[in-house]
Amino acid sequence: MDCFQTVSRLKGSLCHQLLFIIIWLSSIQELVALQTPLEPTQIPSMSELASAPHTQLFDPIEISPAVIPHYPNPGEPLPPMFPTFPTRYEPVLTGKCPVNFSLISSLMDKTASDCSQPFAALVGNVICCPQLSSLLHIFQGFYSINSDKLVLQDAVANYCFTDIISILASRGANSTIPTLCSVKSLNLTGGSCPVNDVATFEKTVNTSKLLEACSTVDPLKECCRPVCQPAIMDAALQISGRQLTVNEYKNMEGELNHIDSLNDCKRVVYSYLSRKLTSDAANTAFRILSACKVNKVCPLSFKQPSEVIKACRNVAAPSPSCCSSLNTYVAGVQKQMLITNRQAIICATVFGSMLRKGGVMTNIYELCDVDLKDFSIQAYGQQGCLLRSLPADMIFDNATGFSFTCDLSDNIAAPWPSSSSISSVSLCAPEMSLPALPKSETLKNHGCGGGELELLVPIFSFFVLSTLLY
Template sequence: MVTATDCWASFAPYLANVVCCPQFDATLMILLGQYSKSSGVLNLNTTNANHCLSDFEKILESQCANSNLRTICSIHPANLTEASCPVVDVNKFESIVDSSKLLAACGKLDHVNECCHQVCQNAILDAANKIAMNGTSSTLPVNSTVDDCKNIVFRWLANKLDPSSANGVLRGLSNCKVNKVCPLVFPEMKNLTAECGHTRSNQTSCCKAVESYVAHLQEQSFITNLQALNCAASLGMRLQKANVTQNVYDLCHINLKDFSLQESGCLLPSLPSDVTYDKTSGIGFICDLNDSIEAPWPSASFVPAVPAIKV
């Protein structure tokens, strides 16, 4: 099972953001979508959700997946229910939503263009809004209800598409979201700003501080090439706000790959990818072949798409 390999025991925490949790979530959506073909509904009740999630975890664990995926991926039995979405019946869903329009937008996802043009994402949002209002023209629903209804839309798509196609769509949509942010937590940077914060700072001591700081970032997780751009921009802006005016990335030869896990640096591709396993070479994954690129120092007017997580 792809999900078990993507969430391999020792690697799951480091691949959680980009590979493991998106695949774990997609598989649950597909299971519910396929189940709805016989049940006629796009949800589980609380009791069945508990049993389903528990059984799924046991199956994955028996195939060497991490045993703590609920915590790593913040998945709960409630994620398999309808939550606050008022429409779960497949027939009712299709009486409210323009099914052909939704399938046309999402049936074959263009992984490159979708994140920019959001054709499928807009169609999903439109469908979620309609079922959140239960097919009426009443007051617009709250955001949490729309989000819950998006999950129902995902499951409906998983009902209509074959599992492989559904997985491609769900992983592609997830990557659009994942690539917008820097998932790294930036530790305290007092020492870094002290060594690099004045114009005539000693290059050797400044670069030692930079390398030490980056080494802490490399202990966190694998990230994609686009996430690395956001991380470089976010860290650069934090340093600039702390009066580090010189381009320390250029000064200290910091590349984008330096923001990702492991000493050699490996940036994952921005498109969805999976972990592989064979008995000879063990666990493997694709690294971006263009990852030896100098980290760009943000200009004074640059604003990253999403700021890094605050600490």
Template sequence: MREEVARSLHLNLLIVFLLFLCLHESCCSPFNYMKSSLIMGKRENALLPEMSPSAAPQPLVPLLAPSPLTPFTNNTVPKLSGLCMLNFDAVESIMRMTSIDCLSVFAPFLANVICCPQLEATLVILIGQSSKDTNILALNGTLAKHCLSDFEQILVGQGASDNLQQICSIRPSNLTEGSCPVKYINEFESTVDTSKLLVACEKIDPVNECCKQICQNSISEAATNLALKAYDLLSIDGSHALSDHSSRVNDCKSIVLRWLASKLDPSHAKEVLRGLSNCNVNKVCPLLFPNMSHVTKGCGDGISNQTACCNAMDSYVSHLQKQSFITNLQALDCAASLGMKLQKVNVTKNVYKLCRISLKDFSLQVGAQESGCLLPSLPSDATFDNSSGVSFVCDLNDNIPAPWPSGSQLPASSCNKTVKIPALPAATSGQSALYDEVLMFLLHFAASVVLTSLL
């Protein structure tokens, strides 16, 4: 028995050491080690989610953080295929920004809001800028594999995660034309009203675009015109088996965005693309809600014991906080989603008000005070400074109460929010989440998970 305990202790300490070493050398994503540690832990029911809050959260165990990473520089020479003809030099500065946004340690936790939107925009701009030489707005399947591999190798050489294709669900097919029948620039410009498209999308208002959809409607119109070309081609062949029209239009939207990126300078194109992507980012809650039986037991049937209810809610929310950083608008959707789920399992009273749950409680916690970090709803990037390292702006101080849903449906759109929150943190509440603070949290979190498995 003692030998088994010793082996278990040795294995778990080894996991902590590997995580410590990995973060110190920036060699891998912390997500993999956290997932492994969670799997190693004892679980009462294998069918429950990995972070099911069946008990009060364990305290964070102090662990010495490694010294800060070496300065963010190109310290690795990428191994390129030599087969990709895309013009990487044309988007050098955008790729450098993407590497910072997708820094190895942060990528899984900034994926939804910062890393993946920036990564996707960079790929669009890369193909768009390269089309000036190739006259084509898509790659074939073979070339797409080589180019995506080279693209990732360059980013990894600048400090980005080596798991971006998985984190952001990027595939070589994302660089092709998909089912869109048009990929050559001359055919594109003879099919689409390019003047109208440029007027609508050359400059967008990142706040009002999501509601008025001026550029988005113009993109949809252009994509629809491109998709209709397929019907003419198929009718010539006498085929009646038409692909799903909405899927074809969606693929053609990628072609439209690449054409736009070819007509704007890279930095300008990046602002437009990130503004458009944020309209989709802020529409939904990215969090996964684990089993809530513990909350149902403590807060259901009229709440007989307020202390027990709030302890259960605090435990549940603490597990949500370990998933990712989210924006303030996403937090509204998350609060509504969780509230609706609780109401369906007979939690009828406003437990948000009762237990003082605020919007920032739904996002990852950082800093010495473990304060919720809500990212701005407008597009944002991480920044790098030689003295302070990598940081990003988030709201740590505004305690906006989480709204308890009053109706039977979620908010229809971010344009109809009843709670007014700023798109950007106010000067008094905007803070920078520094590398050391967030890294310390990640190490604490991983260590607590491993040591919990020993109890």
């Protein structure tokens, strides 16, 4: 009779108890993190990690500002995790943008929330800018829904863009988001794309294929096995008049005018999709496509880590001076922005490559207990917050202010690169894996079937780590 049959028949058996102990330990870990108070002198900061959709056993931690003590110094800049409440007011509009903005009010509210003060700069790369870009795509299609045009004329685009930013600011958004996200009124126009009307678009593009590929975008498959992205690129290439493959497009070095034209045509494709999909479906699809893009690179800036290299070059065992220098450096990186779990893996690899290039051969991440969450914003001054690689939003509550959902509270070790060359990190390769979760020595029990029980911990770890790939 095998181990699982024994567990089902013997309620008090060792296997049964171990199963509940494992689940109980994971719950206690989250509870302790939520009860950790914020020290008055500590200002939380930001960074990254690697995680993904939660399972039934591992729900994401809700970082609610309601539990943070009253901030004692109102005259100073607010810590990024402090609850804030936007001041809403009636915006002053140009009166020259012929659009009833109330019809897309919920989308405007979502964007204003995602780009709220004072969080916009901290979540710009992952939350604010992808949502603002999606709003502009949807507005472009929404504006021209009663005409044959897929774009706005330059003058009208300028008025409408100004009104959009004014409305967002009146609902609590940061008024500097055009600069933060590098968007402008030209994003609502056709730019240099030669096709800007529906009739020509539908004659040139296989719209049935495009809509089939992008009507429903799978958030767990699109980034690694894309369906919608190549369909959009193919349509953009067709209306641009360029007979290129996607690979040829990537190799078009020095042909900036053609690249600009293709990017302009991609916006026209987005506009067409916005006309055909509901605003919610379009927003979901566009946000997933943005997530695929932002999760491919590390958005953090790393200054030359000369002090870390000097302190850690020749260490082979835990060194107080090395670890102190490393922790100080990482603490500075944390203050830049909030990033996703996938970005955290890439950032840790990039930084590790810089250290190896400087002569640090030993895995000092392991020696100094540097985890992926150590690159992230510090909630309550203790717990690292890492966003899932899937699209995330700021959450506003009238009682607690703004908050956002963090993912993965386990101490996943930061990956140490195998060489000093900064090669691209693929999180889609079948062989890609993360370091194993720390295992307690008490779990190494050989009762109840011997070798069968030994598989319990690796299998349990697999269910946790498998979520990190998406």
